[in-house]
Amino acid sequence: MTVTAADTVPAATLEPPTGRLSPLQQWWVLTTRGLLKVFRNGEFIFAFVSPALLAICFYLPLREAVAQVATIDYAQYLMPVIMLQSAAFVASSASMRAAVDGQEGVHTRFRVMPMPTAVPFLARAATNFVLLLVALACGLITCLIMGWRPVPEEYGGGVTGAAIAVLLVAMIGMALTLCADGIGLVAKSPEATSQLVAFPTLILGMLSTGFIPLNQFPEWIQGFVEYQPISQVTKAMRDAIGGILDWQRFEPTLWWTLGLFAVAAVLLVLGTRKAAR
Template sequence: MIGTAETEGLLGPSNVRARPAQQLWVLIVRSLTKIVRNGEILFAFISPLMLAACFYLPLRSLVNEIGYDYAQFLMPIIMLQSVSFVASGAAMRSAIDGQEGVHARFRVLPMPASIPLFARTVTNCVMLLVAMGCGLAVCMLIGWRPLSPEEDDGAGWSGALIALAVVLVFGLLLALCADAIGLVARTPEATSQLIAFPTLILGMLSTGFIPLMAFPEWIHGFVKNQPISQLVRVMNRAQEGTLTWQIFAPTFYWSLGLLALAGALFAIYVRRAAR
């Protein structure tokens, strides 16, 4: 069983007095080792580069002609799609561990029930930081820069950091939901479909890749108000230094919805595990 050998020394019956901090550390190391071995961390480097190659190169001239700097325009969606890949990986790891009986073993070990969740969350945070670092490097490679207060009427690095903080919080909430979906899903295959398709469809039907005016008029309402477009708007306004509560409010409420969904899914898992 995956995880048994790595955790037996501190988590097994032979050492029932292991401190929660030790148990947490063992599970974090186990998870990080696993994502290095299965190549997931490598994909965090490659995925932003693939997005830039697939969209920036063919659409740059078209969008620039409309009046947008496409490198600046594309930055929010590259960052958001990068963290969505992390969420997909979190769901798959959780689902595979459930299929292999790892979660069931952890429940009978002498440790607090919250330790595995904390360990997975720390692992996801590490992956989010890696993905965001890679995404930011790719954005700078294609020409993105913080909007200068002197030249661009922007907020500089302070605005860019606010935009990145928004991405980090959204990525963490999405990873929590994905982890919970992995816990309650019956198979890893079902998990991958539940995560990949919504994020892919919402990403493509958003204002992250092309301006709203490029969509057919009949779909403008959906494209403008769906969560990915709202996040893109918040990030752009943060970089411009014009972010207000009225603009931020929809993203805040969408985030509360993600948090509530994660809580509901974890409650379902706990109830199912108690049977």
């Protein structure tokens, strides 16, 4: 009687492996990978450094100059744009990570692995959301150190109004981050990605009412300054802090946010198709 190799191997080892990570487990593994990468890159540290540098560069030199032309507490006035720039830092980081992964072929490898197409996207979104929460917390700490405080309820929105303002910036920040993630997927290089994300936010930030009141701009540009997205979001945040936010004041911010989500959806679809080629 001839004994074959198959007769000497336990039957269980001849069966194909059935253990496979569920989509939820795959999402958790990829999210953990993303958070570890964020930690190794020092992005949590830069999440605090970014708003701190912004406060140093703008609050210290401009507070006295603004006080001479407007009767406002500059720490209170500057808080929304510092929070918004904290969210913009997360968007820039998200686009760079997506672009680097694309350059290294990570997205293509994920595409051919046995996992749903949405898992890598959801893992990146979760990673960016955690970093966004950290950045907003760091931005809020910076504003408190700078001298910002919630307006008491008898004069404004109180803690509730401040919380609504933070929710507004979190909402627009997540939309901006998804948009930046999509840019990172379709961009040809990380260098191009940094320019596509950094320059628009920088230019719009400087030409907004985030740093100085509208009447301090030349008349010929006041229309653009007033209605561009950063001015609208910072205005809605100040209205929430002041306890006067209503639908009419909130509506422009909502439309800008929905517009960013729509752009993000288009970019993410294009990026997914690019990885599939």
